[in-house]
Amino acid sequence: MSGADLKLKQPIRPRAVLFDLDGTLADTAPDLAEAVNRLRTERGMPPAPYDQLRPVASAGARGLIGVAFGLAPGQAEYEPLRDEFLDNYTNNIAVKSILFDGIPELLAILEENGIAWGIVTNKIGRLTDLLVPRIGLGHAACIVSGDTTGHAKPHPAPLLEAAKRLGMEPQDCWYVGDDLRDIQAGQAAGMPTVAAGWGYCGHAEPVTWQADHIAETPLDLLPLLQLAASR
Numbered sequence: 350m351s352g353a354d355l356k357l358k359q360p361i362r363p364r365a366v367l368f369d370l371d372g373t374l375a376d377t378a379p380d381l382a383e384a385v386n387r388l389r390t391e392r393g394m395p396p397a398p399y400d401q402l403r404p405v406a407s408a409g410a411r412g413l414i415g416v417a418f419g420l421a422p423g424q425a426e427y428e429p430l431r432d433e434f435l436d437n438y439t440n441n442i443a444v445k446s447i448l449f450d451g452i453p454e455l456l457a458i459l460e461e462n463g464i465a466w467g468i469v470t471n472k473i474g475r476l477t478d479l480l481v482p483r484i485g486l487g488h489a490a491c492i493v494s495g496d497t498t499g500h501a502k503p504h505p506a507p508l509l510e511a512a513k514r515l516g517m518e519p520q521d522c523w524y525v526g527d528d529l530r531d532i533q534a535g536q537a538a539g540m541p542t543v544a545a546g547w548g549y550c551g552h553a554e555p556v557t558w559q560a561d562h563i564a565e566t567p568l569d570l571l572p573l574l575q576l577a578a579s580r
Contacts, residue, residue: 363541363574365490365515366459367508369526370470370477371407372548374452375484378406379445384438385413388430407528407549409471410434435476442476443483449547451567453485458571467491469511469524469534471501491515502526503533508540525570532558541577543570 371377382403386396397417405412410431414420420427459466467490470477474494481487491514493507500506512519524535527548532555535542544555546565555563564570 363464363523363577364517364521365465365467365512365523366570366574367467367469367491367511367522367524367540369407369524369528369531369545369548370468370472370480370486371409372527372550373449373525373531373545374468374486375446375448375480377446377480378403378549380441380443381406381409381413381438383441383444384434385410385417387437388414388433389417404549439476439479442479446480446484448484448486449567455567455570464574465490465515465517467493467511467515469493469502469507471495471507471530502528503530503537505534505538508534508538512538512540523574525564527555529555529558532560535560543573 368374371381382399385402389396401416402413405416411422414427414430414434418426418430420430456466468477468481468486470493472480472494473496477492477494481489481492491511493511493514495501495507498506498510508524509519512522515522519539522540523543524531524538524540525543525545526532526535527545527550529550532542532544541562542560543562543564544558544560546555546563547567562573564573
């Protein structure tokens with residue numbers, strides 16, 4: 350279906366839509382999994398199954414190292430592995446990472462309708478800055494990373510910072526994410542929230558997250574926006 354077919358017929362109430370990055374806008378799991386499995390193979394271990402790593406990709410190093418090595422932050426072995434993982438990922442950050450199907454069309458339609466869109470991610474800034482332009486998201490109206498403020502999601506500070514950069518009130522922005530922390534952050538910031546059922550955590554029954562809306566595909570967001578405009 351073309352962008353023209355999907356173009357919205359009337360103004361939309363939200364002035365902006367903010368998105369999580371990993372697992373919402375972009376399928377980055379293949380490169381993240383490769384970075385952590387390189388740690389295993391260099392230690393003579395077989396690669397961890399991809400189907401076990403993909404669901405935790407949104408949690409970054411914490412989730413991937415947790416599955417691949419059974420380690421958590423605070424354990425002595427964790428920090429050196431995390432540093433090595435980040436080096437691996439930095440050097441191969443956009444080899445297989447792509448936008449999810451429907452995302453380019455969705456962003457184009459938002460822009461056609463005068464709706465700003467931005468990125469709010471827990472990814473650290475130096476990685477966000479490397480990845481975003483390489484996968485075609487460099488024209489985002491704002492980008493807030495996990496270390497932009499003094500807090501990461503589920504704290505609302507990153508979302509509030511994004512609204513501030515857009516010159517908008519939080520309630521005028523929607524937040525879309527594939528992780529419980531995304532929904533918690535959006536709610537704490539006073540933004541309507543959308544659970545991205547297509548993302549890595551869709552298997553976790555996002556209806557239980559108490560998001561305001563659930564979208565099974567990126568383009569399913571459009572009818573939700575249209576309905577909000579009609580109220």
